[in-house]
Amino acid sequence: MPLATEPFLSVRGIRKAFGPVKVLHGVDLDLPAGSVTALLGENGAGKSTFVRILAGDHAPDAGEIRIDGEKFQFRSVGKAREAGIRLIAQEIADAPTLSVAENISLGAQPARWGFVNRRAVRKTAHEALDALGADIALDAKVETLRLGERQIIEIARATVGASRCVIFDEPTAALSDAETRRLFALIERMRNQGVAILYITHRLDEVFEIADRVCVLRDGRVSLNTEVDAVDQNTVVTAMVGRELAVAEDSAPPEVRSLGKPLLAVEALSGESFEDVSLSVAPGEIVGLYGKVGSGVPEFAATLFGAAPRHRGAVHLDGAPVHFKHPAEAVAQGVGFLPADRASEGLLQMRTAAENLSAPSWAHLSRAGFIGRRREADAFRTWHRTLHIRSRPDGSERITTLSGGNQQKILLGRWLENGSRLLLLVEPTRGVDVGAREEIYQLLRNLAREGHGILIASSDYEDITHAATRSLVMVRGRIVAELEREDISVASLTRVAGGAAHV
Amino acid sequence: MSDETNGVAMTGAAASKRTISVPECAALVLFLLLEILFFALNSPYFLTWPNWVNIFTAMSITGILAAGGTILLIGGQFDLSVGSGMAFVALVFALAAQQFGIAPAVLIALATGIGIGVLNGFLVTVVGVNALITTLGTLAIFRGLTLSIGGASSVRINGFDWAILRPLFDIPLSAALFVVVAIVVGVLLARTVFGRTIYAIGANEAAARLVGIRTKTTLFLAFIGSGLCMALTGLVSASQLGSTSGTTGVGLELAVVTAIILGGTTLKGGTGSMFGTVLGLLIVGVLNNGMTLMNINSTWQQVAAGTLLILAVSFDQIRQRFIRG
Numbered sequence: 001m002p003l004a005t006e007p008f009l010s011v012r013g014i015r016k017a018f019g020p021v022k023v024l025h026g027v028d029l030d031l032p033a034g035s036v037t038a039l040l041g042e043n044g045a046g047k048s049t050f051v052r053i054l055a056g057d058h059a060p061d062a063g064e065i066r067i068d069g070e071k072f073q074f075r076s077v078g079k080a081r082e083a084g085i086r087l088i089a090q091e092i093a094d095a096p097t098l099s100v101a102e103n104i105s106l107g108a109q110p111a112r113w114g115f116v117n118r119r120a121v122r123k124t125a126h127e128a129l130d131a132l133g134a135d136i137a138l139d140a141k142v143e144t145l146r147l148g149e150r151q152i153i154e155i156a157r158a159t160v161g162a163s164r165c166v167i168f169d170e171p172t173a174a175l176s177d178a179e180t181r182r183l184f185a186l187i188e189r190m191r192n193q194g195v196a197i198l199y200i201t202h203r204l205d206e207v208f209e210i211a212d213r214v215c216v217l218r219d220g221r222v223s224l225n226t227e228v229d230a231v232d233q234n235t236v237v238t239a240m241v242g243r244e245l246a247v248a249e250d251s252a253p254p255e256v257r258s259l260g261k262p263l264l265a266v267e268a269l270s271g272e273s274f275e276d277v278s279l280s281v282a283p284g285e286i287v288g289l290y291g292k293v294g295s296g297v298p299e300f301a302a303t304l305f306g307a308a309p310r311h312r313g314a315v316h317l318d319g320a321p322v323h324f325k326h327p328a329e330a331v332a333q334g335v336g337f338l339p340a341d342r343a344s345e346g347l348l349q350m351r352t353a354a355e356n357l358s359a360p361s362w363a364h365l366s367r368a369g370f371i372g373r374r375r376e377a378d379a380f381r382t383w384h385r386t387l388h389i390r391s392r393p394d395g396s397e398r399i400t401t402l403s404g405g406n407q408q409k410i411l412l413g414r415w416l417e418n419g420s421r422l423l424l425l426v427e428p429t430r431g432v433d434v435g436a437r438e439e440i441y442q443l444l445r446n447l448a449r450e451g452h453g454i455l456i457a458s459s460d461y462e463d464i465t466h467a468a469t470r471s472l473v474m475v476r477g478r479i480v481a482e483l484e485r486e487d488i489s490v491a492s493l494t495r496v497a498g499g500a501a502h503v
Numbered sequence: 504m505s506d507e508t509n510g511v512a513m514t515g516a517a518a519s520k521r522t523i524s525v526p527e528c529a530a531l532v533l534f535l536l537l538e539i540l541f542f543a544l545n546s547p548y549f550l551t552w553p554n555w556v557n558i559f560t561a562m563s564i565t566g567i568l569a570a571g572g573t574i575l576l577i578g579g580q581f582d583l584s585v586g587s588g589m590a591f592v593a594l595v596f597a598l599a600a601q602q603f604g605i606a607p608a609v610l611i612a613l614a615t616g617i618g619i620g621v622l623n624g625f626l627v628t629v630v631g632v633n634a635l636i637t638t639l640g641t642l643a644i645f646r647g648l649t650l651s652i653g654g655a656s657s658v659r660i661n662g663f664d665w666a667i668l669r670p671l672f673d674i675p676l677s678a679a680l681f682v683v684v685a686i687v688v689g690v691l692l693a694r695t696v697f698g699r700t701i702y703a704i705g706a707n708e709a710a711a712r713l714v715g716i717r718t719k720t721t722l723f724l725a726f727i728g729s730g731l732c733m734a735l736t737g738l739v740s741a742s743q744l745g746s747t748s749g750t751t752g753v754g755l756e757l758a759v760v761t762a763i764i765l766g767g768t769t770l771k772g773g774t775g776s777m778f779g780t781v782l783g784l785l786i787v788g789v790l791n792n793g794m795t796l797m798n799i800n801s802t803w804q805q806v807a808a809g810t811l812l813i814l815a816v817s818f819d820q821i822r823q824r825f826i827r828g
Contacts, residue, residue: 327712344710347707355703
């Protein structure tokens with residue numbers, strides 16, 4: 001691997017606090033030119049703050065950044081850009097009503113006398129997309145595109161102009177397999193051209209696939225910084241969570257007992273972006289529904305819950321036909337739903353943790369329309385204990401002050417408090433760190449044992465391999481395979497979902 | 504926002520929550536107290552009982568409308584039609600009173616106010632027109648209707664002077680009605696399932712729907728509530744003035760929104776309280792009253808209220824930036 005003698009970017013003793021909250025306690029890191037450094041850490045470890053400092057978005061409280069050995073003051077995003085540093089942020093920040101081409105040159109439009117050179121805009125965009133092997137119409141409005149395509153446009157934008165250091169913040173979360181492969185190829189090319197790359201990810205397999213070095217942040221400090229070849233997955237996980245974690249490759253498959261009559265039976269259901277899907281979930285079962293982005297899996301779950309319109313087909317709940325036209329009808333029948341995007345569809349921001357947990361149960365927790373605040377706090381206390389939620393026992397703080405994993409537990413606790421029998425969980429561990437993931441899987445197994453029926457609709461194979469008792473695989477809106485517990489593996493899922501996905 | 508920042512905040516949450524939640528209202532209370540102190544030092548009449556009755560009486564109409572408006576704004580919605588809606592109700596009442604007598608006219612007035620709320624609610628929640636545009640439209644429509652039907656001169660109303668009666672402690676019934684409405688809305692928001700639902704919708708409408716809340720029905724009801732407030736203020740205004748005209752309640756919508764925002768409800772919804780709105784009303788009301796007592800021209804009161812609004816919201820923005828980093 002080509003390694004330059006002097007690091008392109010060198011960071012020493014970076015500290016940062018927001019008010020009383022200390023986020024970074026002196027971070028040292030070197031980014032050599034022509035090398036990929038993976039940055040890992042649990043949520044809250046300080047990764048995003050760190051890269052925002054590199055990108056000039058935040059000013060550090062202390063410490064220095066050197067570029068090519070020279071001290072550099074990052075006062076703004078513009079300054080960092082001039083120095084050749086590009087950040088591809090985790091959340092998409094595009095201009096939805098502008099075209100693809102305009103978005104790619106956003107912030108650096110080729111212009112003369114203040115007039116944008118449209119031809120140059122298109123040319124730049126065309127080249128950037130070509131480099132990524134992406135086939136997206138230049139004139140399409142960005143708001144009409146899929147999430148994955150928008151992510152690709154974000155990446156393309158970062159490659160415009162002379163970049164010497166590119167920071168990717170979890171770029172593959174919304175990408176399909178093929179798109180991920182092309183991104184990796186691009187990263188490979190950039191590395192060979194001498195670009196210093198910092199790659200943030202949650203996924204260990206990606207680290208070992210593309211990174212030369214691995215750096216782990218824990219509680220605002222570097223807890224591991226070494227060559228990838230020198231470590232294995234266990235070392236990295238331990239550095240992330242600060243303790244030995246049983247890497248649950250095959251941890252206790254939930255045993256299926258007394259499969260009674262199915263709780264949920266779906267026959268040939270069709271809706272927005274899925275066709276003819278049939279499946280059933282019995283009490284005590286955790287059925288996986290695996291599909292990559294664009295497979296129609298989340299849409300299917302939303303349709304079952306009455307959040308999206310149904311075109312054809314039949315759904316039976318406990319043997320009785322149901323046709324939910326509004327989520328309220330599903331909730332009343334004991335169905336719970338965990339949406340894919342926690343921030344935009346799950347959390348009631350600005351409201352307390354207790355309120356977020358009790359939301360579907362307000363009718364039960366009230367008398368004559370008046371909310372029993374003590375009963376609400378007591379309800380929270382119960383789940384605070386059972387689910388090991390790290391918050392105040394009465395849940396009186398705002399939900400947004402909690403970590404992703406704890407937020408997710410509260411969104412699950414919602415339906416437990418409400419006594420839901422059937423749980424439809426979409427991407428149940430997205431944005432949840434390694435430690436809390438295992439807790440959630442364990443919780444789901446316990447719930448199944450207690451007789452809940454669970455459907456996990458996910459694009460993360462770990463959700464399926466760790467929790468499902470059997471799994472269906474969906475490709476382009478259709479079920480293409482059914483795997484029994486013993487057949488579920490990373491290999492089988494990827495083969496089935498990938499094999500037909502890109503024909 | 505990534506999870507990162509959320510997670511980071513957690514470590515300091517236990518310590519910082521107290522320091523976040525207290526100043527939210529404390530700053531307003533402090534400002535109000537400073538205002539009171541300043542005017543008390545400048546006018547011997549300011550702290551007397553009759554003057555405070557005046558302050559409350561002067562804000563009763565704005566206050567009742569702001570009560571309905573607070574529910575809507577917490578739910579992330581707007582109602583700009585309150586001023587012209589109130590004028591239309593007063594006109595309908597005056598005409599009906601001439602035809603059928605006072606008692607049937609009161610019922611007709613209530614039905615008219617609720618009808619305006621139903622129209623706004625229907626357009627926003629069923630048809631799907633943005634609330635700002637809907638109520639900007641109905642603002643123009645009902646102002647125009649009032650002027651066309653009522654004509655240029657004012658319409659007299661006889662034998663309807665309940666609002667200026669002072670049965671207890673020299674407090675006029677209009678001010679008492681405002682206090683009652685404020686308490687009802689305050690309890691509704693803070694203690695009932697309906698209130699919770701409104702906060703949930705304002706915090707995140709998509710998420711509220713996915714926990715099984717009938718978001719559209721709830722917002723429809725909130726618009727009807729605002730219409731009911733128009734009916735009440737229409738009756739108060741008709742009674743206070745003994746007449747109504749085409750210019751009744753012009754510009755009230757801005758005074759209402761100013762008080763609500765000043766009281767800490769954000770334009771995005773999800774936060775705020777009736778208590779905050781009352782503080783906002785008092786801050787503006789005390790300022791106007793004190794300036795009048797100091798013989799400052801009423802046109803300057805508008806300048807002061809506008810400045811205050813911008814200062815309060817700027818302060819809030821700075822505070823939030825400091826907290827969130």
